[in-house]
Each structure stands twice: as C-alpha cells, then as structure tokens.
Amino acid sequence: MRRAFGVPLLLALSSALGLGAALVADGVWDALSGLLLALPVAAIAWGWLRRS
Amino acid sequence: MRQGTVRAWQAVHTWTSLVCTVFLLLLCLTGLPLIFHHEIDDALGHDRWRPANPDGPLMSYDAVLATALKARPGEVPVFMSFDDDRPVVNVTTAPRPDSPGGEMHFASFDRTSGEEAPQVADGGVMDFILQLHTDMFLGLPGMLFLGAMGLAFAAAVVSGVVLYAPFMQKLPFGAVRASRSPRAKWLDLHNLMGVVTVAWALTVGLTGVVNTLATPIVDHWKNTELAALTKAYAGQGVVAPTASLDAAVATARQALPGMELQFVAFPGGAYSTAHHYAVFFHGDKPLTKHLITPALIDARTGELTAVRPMPWYANALSISQPLHFGDYGGLALKLAWAALDLVTIVVTGSGLYLWVARRKVRARQAAPAVA
Numbered sequence: 521m522r523r524a525f526g527v528p529l530l531l532a533l534s535s536a537l538g539l540g541a542a543l544v545a546d547g548v549w550d551a552l553s554g555l556l557l558a559l560p561v562a563a564i565a566w567g568w569l570r571r572s
Numbered sequence: 573m574r575q576g577t578v579r580a581w582q583a584v585h586t587w588t589s590l591v592c593t594v595f596l597l598l599l600c601l602t603g604l605p606l607i608f609h610h611e612i613d614d615a616l617g618h619d620r621w622r623p624a625n626p627d628g629p630l631m632s633y634d635a636v637l638a639t640a641l642k643a644r645p646g647e648v649p650v651f652m653s654f655d656d657d658r659p660v661v662n663v664t665t666a667p668r669p670d671s672p673g674g675e676m677h678f679a680s681f682d683r684t685s686g687e688e689a690p691q692v693a694d695g696g697v698m699d700f701i702l703q704l705h706t707d708m709f710l711g712l713p714g715m716l717f718l719g720a721m722g723l724a725f726a727a728a729v730v731s732g733v734v735l736y737a738p739f740m741q742k743l744p745f746g747a748v749r750a751s752r753s754p755r756a757k758w759l760d761l762h763n764l765m766g767v768v769t770v771a772w773a774l775t776v777g778l779t780g781v782v783n784t785l786a787t788p789i790v791d792h793w794k795n796t797e798l799a800a801l802t803k804a805y806a807g808q809g810v811v812a813p814t815a816s817l818d819a820a821v822a823t824a825r826q827a828l829p830g831m832e833l834q835f836v837a838f839p840g841g842a843y844s845t846a847h848h849y850a851v852f853f854h855g856d857k858p859l860t861k862h863l864i865t866p867a868l869i870d871a872r873t874g875e876l877t878a879v880r881p882m883p884w885y886a887n888a889l890s891i892s893q894p895l896h897f898g899d900y901g902g903l904a905l906k907l908a909w910a911a912l913d914l915v916t917i918v919v920t921g922s923g924l925y926l927w928v929a930r931r932k933v934r935a936r937q938a939a940p941a942v943a
Contacts, residue, residue: 523741524736524737524740524741524745525736525737526745527745527746527768528736528745528767528768528770531768531771532770532771533771535769535771535772536771538905538908539771539772539775539895541901542858542900542901542902542905543858543859543862543891543894543895543900543901544858544859545858546858549901550901550902550904550905551902551904553901553904553905553908554901554902554903554904554905554906554907554908555904555908557772557905557908557909557912558907558908558911560768560769560772560912560915561908561911561912561915563746563764563768564761564764564765564768564915566746567746567747567748567760567761567764568748568761570746570748571748571749571750571757572747572748572749572750572751
C-alpha cells in the first residue's frame with residue numbers, strides 16, 4: 521500500500537506546493553508553480569511512452 | 573482490503589462519477605478557454621484602446637459619476653469599480669438601487685476625458701462560455717446544481733484514490749499494459765492520470781463548489797455582519813448619496829492604509845446598506861490582494877461608520893476564486909492548468925468507456941444463462 525502510493529503522494533505534495541507558492545508570493549514563485557503543476561502531466565507522459 | 577469493501581467503494585466510485593460525467597465534461601470544456609479569458613479578450617481588441625489624454629489630469633470620481641448619471645437619466649448608481657491597468661472607471665447604474673442584474677447598465681469611462689471607453693470587443697463569446705460554466709443559464713438553481721455535481725466529483729476522486737491501492741498493488745507505478753487489451757490499457761491510463769492529478773482536481777473541484785455558493789455567502793454576510801454594523805440606521809429608507817465620493821474614498825483610505833481600491837457599492841445595492849458607500853479594498857501583497865475588506869462611509873455626512881475585516885466564509889470565497897481560475901501565477905501556471913484540464917477530460921471519458929466496456933463483459937457472461 522505504501523509502495524503503491526509513494527509517487528502519487530509525492531506528486532500530491534508537490535502539486536499542493538505549486539498551488540500555494542504563486543498564491544503567497546510573486547516573481548520566480550509563479551514560474552515555480554507552473555513547473556510543479558506540470559510534474560503530474562510529465563508523469564503521465566512518462567507512463568504513456570513506456571507502455572508495454 | 574476485503575472484497576466486499578472493494579465492491580462497496582467501486583459502487584461509490586461508479587455512481588458518483590456517472591452522476592457528474594456529462595456536467596464535468598461541460599465544465600472542463602468551457603473551463604478551458606476561460607483559463608485564457610484575459611488573453612482572448614486582449615486578442616479580440618480589448619487593449620487597443622488608449623486614453624484620450626495619457627498625460628492629462630484625471631477626473632475626480634464625483635465628476636465621472638456625474639458624467640455617467642447624465643448619460644442615464646432617471647437611473648441611480650449601484651457600483652463603481654476601477655481598472656488596474658488603465659485610467660478607466662466603470663459605473664454600473666440601474667432604475668432602482670435593488671434592481672436585478674438584468675436591469676443594470678454597465679459603462680466604462682476614460683478618466684482623462686470623461687468619454688466612454690469601449691467594452692470588451694467580443695465579450696459575447698467569452699461571456700456566453702462563462703455563463704454556461706457558472707450556471708448553464710439557469711441562475712442560482714443552476715449554480716447550486718453544478719455545486720452538487722462538484723461534490724459528486726470530489727467523492728468520485730476520493731473513492732478513486734481508495735480503489736487505487738487494491739487495483740495497483742501488483743503493478744509498478746506508471747505501468748500501462750497497452751498490449752493486453754484496450755480495457756487494460758485504459759484502466760491503467762485512467763488510474764495513472766487520476767491518481768497524479770488528485771491534489772489539483774480536488775482543489776479546483778472544491779473551490780468550484782465554494783464559488784457556486786457566492787450568492788448565499790454574500791446574502792448571509794449582508795444579513796449578519798452588515799446588519800450588525802448599521803443597526804443604528806435600521807428602519808430608515810434608502811438615501812440618495814450626497815457626500816462627495818472622492819472624500820469618502822479618502823476617508824476610507826485613511827482607515828485602511830496600504831490597501832488598494834477595488835470597488836464602491838452605493839446605498840441600497842447588494843454590497844452595501846441603505847445609508848452607506850461601502851468602499852472595498854484589497855490587500856497589496858500576492859496573497860492579500862485576493863482578500864477584500866470594506867469600509868462603510870455614511871453616504872450623507874461622509875463620515876466613517878465602521879471598518880471590519882470580512883468573516884472567514886467570505887475570505888474562503890475570495891480565496892476560492894484564484895485557486896479555481898488558475899490565473900494568479902502568470903502564463904506558466906495557466907498552461908499547466910490547461911494541461912490538467914485536458915487530463916481531467918480524458919480521465920472522465922476513459923471512466924465512461926471503462927464502465928460501458930465492463931457492462932458489456934458482464935452482459936456477455938450472463939448471456940449463457942438466458943437460454
């Protein structure tokens with residue numbers, strides 16, 4: 521169970537960070553937010569490209 | 573997890589998803605262009621306008637108000653708002669202070685000349701899409717219904733997370749069994765896309781639900797906080813605002829230093845009392861600029877009546893807006909938002925496909941018994 525949720529939990533936390541960062545700060549944090557919220561999309565692309 | 577428990581959660585996931593599928597697709601499809609509302613408006617000519625006298629003096633708010641009212645004889649002012657990026661004041665007037673939205677007239681004025689500034693060129697299309705998204709043109713019942721769909725969506729996401737473990741325990745993260753069968757491939761994709769977007773989906777979904785409660789929230793604020801602040805004026809009718817608007821704004825600014833003017837609500841309208849200018853400010857920090865605070869100025873004497881921060885539920889509504897729209901972090905965030913929106917569309921569509929495919933399999937399995 522912990523193994524199954526390892527990466528998903530990490531992505532949830534990084535997403536939450538991304539959602540909050542641009543809300544409480546400006547400038548470079550805006551770009552960081554965009555990057556963090558793009559990670560889930562990257563994970564999906566990675567899974568799709570590696571399909572067996 | 574025991575098989576009985578898994579089946580129970582499967583039922584929850586299936587039914588909460590099915591209930592909101594069509595509406596979720598509508599919300600995602602209309603939401604997609606709305607993410608880029610500002611860019612689309614600009615592309616359609618909104619920012620080709622320039623003030624008549626860019627270096628000239630700015631008209632006072634009182635002067636702009638007088639100009640606006642002259643153009644709409646017989647009407648009263650309801651709201652005045654202030655553009656951040658151009659010297660334009662927007663005045664909303666109506667036959668009566670409490671006229672419904674449909675009877676309100678909105679006009680923008682160039683503060684350097686008093687001439688009307690153009691409305692957004694193709695407000696038509698984006699306004700149509702926005703209306704479809706917020707209430708499907710059904711007013712408050714439509715909004716509340718979509719709020720219920722948002723709650724169903726949240727339940728679908730949560731039940732999906734619960735089901736992720738039993739379904740994924742034998743597969744490594746990111747595995748997509750494309751060569752086994754279309755059903756297996758789409759199940760794996762559905763699970764992958766769903767589980768990695770949980771935080772974003774729940775945030776956008778639940779802030780969407782809060783946004784559908786805007787009317788009841790504002791009404792509650794009016795009936796409790798606003799009423800408490802102005803008990804002394806109870807029973808008197810709506811006053812014609814005679815105090816100088818500029819002086820009222822200056823008095824309000826003194827009470828709330830360091831904040832930026834957002835809009836003014838005139839006596840008798842939705843966001844004020846019968847006797848006051850409600851001068852709304854927002855903060856000047858990235859977080860506080862989403863939170864508004866009003867100062868109540870007596871509309872006859874120009875004196876400050878009260879300043880009080882908004883209650884928690886009003887702040888929850890204020891914070892739910894940027895977190896839902898995704899427009900608070902520049903283009904990078906908007907692009908990520910759009911990508912996640914598209915992922916949600918695929919998750920929803922694949923979920924529907926998986927349900928249909930499963931029913932077909934079950935029907936085929938049951939068929940031999942029907943002889």
